[in-house]
Amino acid sequence: MKKKSNLPRYVIFNHGAYFFRRPDSKKWIHLGRSESEMYLALAKLTSGSNNDTMEMHFARYLKEYTPKKAPSTQKEEVRIMGNLIKSFGKMRPAEIKPHHVFTYHEARSRTTPNGADREKALLSSVMCKLMNHGIVDKNPCLGIKKNGSKVRMRYVTDEEFEAVYKHASPIMQVAMSIAYLTGLRMGDIISLTKDDIKEDGLYCDTSKTTRAMIYNWSDALLDTINKAREHTGDSTYIIANKHGQRYTASGFKSSWQRLMRKTAEAEGIERFQFRDLRTKAAEDTTENAQKLLGHSSDAITNRNYKVRPWRVNPTK
Numbered sequence: 001m002k003k004k005s006n007l008p009r010y011v012i013f014n015h016g017a018y019f020f021r022r023p024d025s026k027k028w029i030h031l032g033r034s035e036s037e038m039y040l041a042l043a044k045l046t047s048g049s050n051n052d053t054m055e056m057h058f059a060r061y062l063k064e065y066t067p068k069k070a071p072s073t074q075k076e077e078v079r080i081m082g083n084l085i086k087s088f089g090k091m092r093p094a095e096i097k098p099h100h101v102f103t104y105h106e107a108r109s110r111t112t113p114n115g116a117d118r119e120k121a122l123l124s125s126v127m128c129k130l131m132n133h134g135i136v137d138k139n140p141c142l143g144i145k146k147n148g149s150k151v152r153m154r155y156v157t158d159e160e161f162e163a164v165y166k167h168a169s170p171i172m173q174v175a176m177s178i179a180y181l182t183g184l185r186m187g188d189i190i191s192l193t194k195d196d197i198k199e200d201g202l203y204c205d206t207s208k209t210t211r212a213m214i215y216n217w218s219d220a221l222l223d224t225i226n227k228a229r230e231h232t233g234d235s236t237y238i239i240a241n242k243h244g245q246r247y248t249a250s251g252f253k254s255s256w257q258r259l260m261r262k263t264a265e266a267e268g269i270e271r272f273q274f275r276d277l278r279t280k281a282a283e284d285t286t287e288n289a290q291k292l293l294g295h296s297s298d299a300i301t302n303r304n305y306k307v308r309p310w311r312v313n314p315t316k
Helices: 035-045 054-064 071-088 098-109 113-132 158-167 170-182 186-191 219-232 249-267 276-284 289-293 298-305
Strands: 011-014 017-020 029-032 201-205 212-215
Touching: 017 035, 029 035, 035 054, 054 071, 054 113, 071 098, 071 113, 098 113, 158 170, 158 249, 170 186, 170 212, 170 219, 170 249, 170 276, 186 249, 276 289, 276 298, 289 298
Parallel strands: none
Antiparallel strands: 011 017, 017 029, 201 212
16 A cells, blocks of 8 residues: 555555545545545544544645645744644644633733734634534634734835945845835745746736736836846846845845845944835835735725825814
8 A cells, every 4th residue: 555644644545545444443434536535534534533633634724725825824834833733733623612712822922922813813714614614613713802913114214225225235226126116025026037027017926915916117117127137147037146046035134134234334224124115115106005015905005004194284
């Protein structure tokens, strides 16, 4: 019989299908040909038994649903799932009650409020899938109030932008300009390739929203792309490191942090994050900021990216 790694206990893969055998039986039970069919059949088969644990359902979620999300989200969910497994892994789905979730969320909130919210949200997503498959009747996470993340209120002034730009390397200048002109996230910027440069604009399938964006050519955007071509040579990427390769997220962040330290010491400005350029783009655009950032509604844009004070007239 063929073996596959990371399969649930007592499950084997043979002749293109999954089979389960109870420890006290010699009979193999067919579970299906896909992993999705296997996990669903196994959950129903072992429901109420000691084998039907959340650890199995967490594993199924990571294999079936997490890979469909953005790379950064995948990495985050794998990390978060490790914490959930420690607390809920040995429990059966029906055993998890709202007070268990509340106690866990309250304890985690003492040290990492935002992290506690993300962990509860992922647990809730897993429980929703179990509801859809008829494994549980209710989602125990519903009604547990989240802490709520505080919106970052940093607006980068033109003077601050120019101060950092002056000390930046040519390729970092290109990255800053693209961030400001398009409002793209760092991950999308470092993923841009020269194949994304089209006759009618700069193309990008954004990773977080999976929304396709086309940025019409302006003089500023054309100048920025031409500058990138001058400094990246034959590299496939618009933003390339000294070896002509794509920046890793950690490598780009390290370069940015070095630039900020250098500029803060030389110019005496308050340091800011690269993501703050996305906020600046939303605030400075004369077009629809929601559309520029690829959001599905104005509410998302206004809540997270409109950070400058409102200027209003007094009543008299």
